[in-house]
Amino acid sequence: MVVAVVLVLIVVGSVVFHFLSPWWWTPIASNWGYIDNTIIITFWITGAVFAAVVLFVAYCVWRFRHKDGQKADYEPENKRLENWLMGLTAVGVAAMLIPGLFVWGQFISVPAEATEAEVVGAQWQWAYRLPGADGKLGLSDTRLVAADNPYGIKPDDPNGHDDVLIEADYLHLPIDKPVKMLLRSVDTLHDFYVAEFRSKMDMIPGAVTYFWFTPTRTGQFEVLCAELCGTGHPYMRGGVVVDTQEDYDAWLAGQQTYAQLYAPEVLKTADID
């Protein structure tokens, strides 16, 4: 009896907690509302299954608990029932998987009009690079990282000269413009994560990873590191500021390029030529 009641209370309690919980996702600030929807579908399906199974167990415990003289049924198997259950499960799984794969397809197809923004992770801070006037990021290589070249930009790649370097905690982005985040690390694994954008991706030294999104709400959002990167991992914070186009342009005008900041030797020789 007690067991059955507790099992029912677990179901009821979990459902009530779910709806009353003050802990829930942050208000979204990107186009990935689809992801939230998939989560909601998944919550409904899995919640129903959880409640059904546990309530069924509670019923069995209440109804079939041992009493004197009681004897269990002898029922080795029931193919029909098993097939039905298997079929229903497959349908439920498909109902979650299909929208999920569909959204994943969108998540990995970057729209052609997306602009690029690079994030460089290094223990334990973020830095950013924008492609500058030519719209192209210069090549980079970890082996070139030095005090006068913290991003490891290839000095002889002309695309890099006008790249805008933002050696600050905050990156600004214009609202409603899709952006492809290119992620790079010069030392170890990190993960660029903004809860309000519902997206994250690891950064790997020696590789460039990416994800894309469209900011849909102005404001300031915290960047967290979501991959263990040594003892400073929880302190690796930054931010993304989503601006209106005017604010963004004003901010961008105040930033400096690679050439302005580090004036690499190659550039000087190039000027003399």
Added chain:
Amino acid sequence: MVDATHGPDAHAAEFPDVELYHPRSWWTRYVFSQDAKVIAIQYASTALAIGMLALVLSWLMRMQLAFPGFLTFIDAAAYYQFITMHGMIMVIYLITALFLGGFGNYLIPLMLGARDMVFPYVNMLSYWTYLLAVLVLVASWFTPGGPTGAGWTLYPPQAILSNTPGQESGIVLMLVSLILFVIGFTMGGLNYIVTVLQGRTRGMTLMRMPLTVWGIFIATVMAMLAFPALFVACVMMLFDKLLGTSFFMPALVEMGELLPHDGGSPILFQHLFWFFGHPEVYIVALPAFGIVSDLISTHARKNIFGYRMMVWAIVIIGALSFVVWAHHMYVSGMNPYFGFFFAVTTLIIAVPTAIKVYNWVLTLWRGDIHLNPPMLFALAFIVTFVNGGLTGLFLGNVVVDVPLSDTMFVVAHFHMVMGVAPILVIFGAIYHWYPKITGRMLDNTLAHLHFWVTFLGAYLIFFPMHYLGIMGVPRRYFESGDISFQPPSAHDLNIFITVMALIVGAAQLVFVFNLIWSIRHGKPSGGNPWRATTLEWQTPETPPVHGNFGRELPVVYRWAYDYSVPGAAEDFIPQNQPGTNPPHSEAPKKRRGAKS
């Protein structure tokens, strides 16, 4: 594989009993023993002892999360060391060792009607190698720099770089310990596999084996295929660390200095690790599945529902779990198209897994449910396993994993499904088989106390934790109080979780006390207190002596689940009871007998 016409008397090849190895001294009887039952107890005691350390570490971590700064000796480095050691010990040195080395050794020969494992000497070496692995792991606390704080996943390059505690020698000892563990486990695992295939008594066809043996058997086969990946990953990382190779090390800058490594791939390690790591989840789950099936059937006095389906589900889950590993790497930066493949395979596994759950609960239906401690733990397992399995459908569905991965949602999910659920089965199994091992019952009142606190406490720890993850709180954060989107109430939740964790941990002391106290003071149990059908309960002596079955090995006439057979005098018929009631040699295919 299954031969339905295979009666007990038609056994093809009959070999004379091989003379058993007999211990001659106290040392070879109790310490360097080759008897699988003694080895089982050695494995289990070592695993539980080191598991206590992992439990204490979980207390310390929870203290830090709820009361940062209260325990002044916990700094970030110590926190990461605690996380790493806690996770690794729990997964490998406690649960894997206990299920396979402990229950595997004890139950396989007894349940199959064998006198011992087929290679007793290798079996003994397996335990001592495991013990050495544990000692090497513990030794890292006493080296300069202490144990590694790389996280239990040991991802390079960070695992061998500065800013990770234990960079001096902790990481090396961890890798060496894992290598030793794999070696020791391989010795034991070969034994379990060959014993299941070759050591069964007359009449014990594969399709008459109890599901416990099926679960342990398939888990062992999986471990033999998965652990080599961990083994090579450890060796390669040792080379990177000690010899300066670059398997996993790309060109990178450490503290402003370009390291001599170049060209390696950190992702390669992740593939190797999870090629082991995902099957590992099932290596601990399948024995739990098997054991819980037998607990439910015995204590509900009813045959397990859909035995053949249960066997096939175990086999299929075992096979599929080798093609899902990269669901741990959806946001690792691997080729994003892999996501489609791994999401599909991962969600397909949900189907055979769900079948198992249905069959457990359908076994309860029209049963005669005795709420003994093993049954209570089995019910608790169903609740926590279903909960944790369902949250797996979030994380397996690639795009849903994007916001949730590396958050507290993941921590809550895997604790529920591979921490709490298997541990509940371990408890149930100990309450179930303790009478066979010691000849005495565990105290029932203490068992109930232990059960309620552990089950409800663990649920209260991990259920609300999911919601912190949905909010976006990352895992492996030494401090998380200042995250911008976290309301102050989240801290209250953290305090609540910590208090529950302390209580649940304390309840385990009740259990340990019960284990020790009942060896002398428990009620004598007799040979078959649960009136169970399987062979280990039919031994002439309890506890079973060397050689297990006296002069004659038992002969098996029926499957393991003849409970409440219509027309039978008792509500169970042991597997070795001859007779044609019921007249089947394999798992019966159809429902027979009218409803009662």
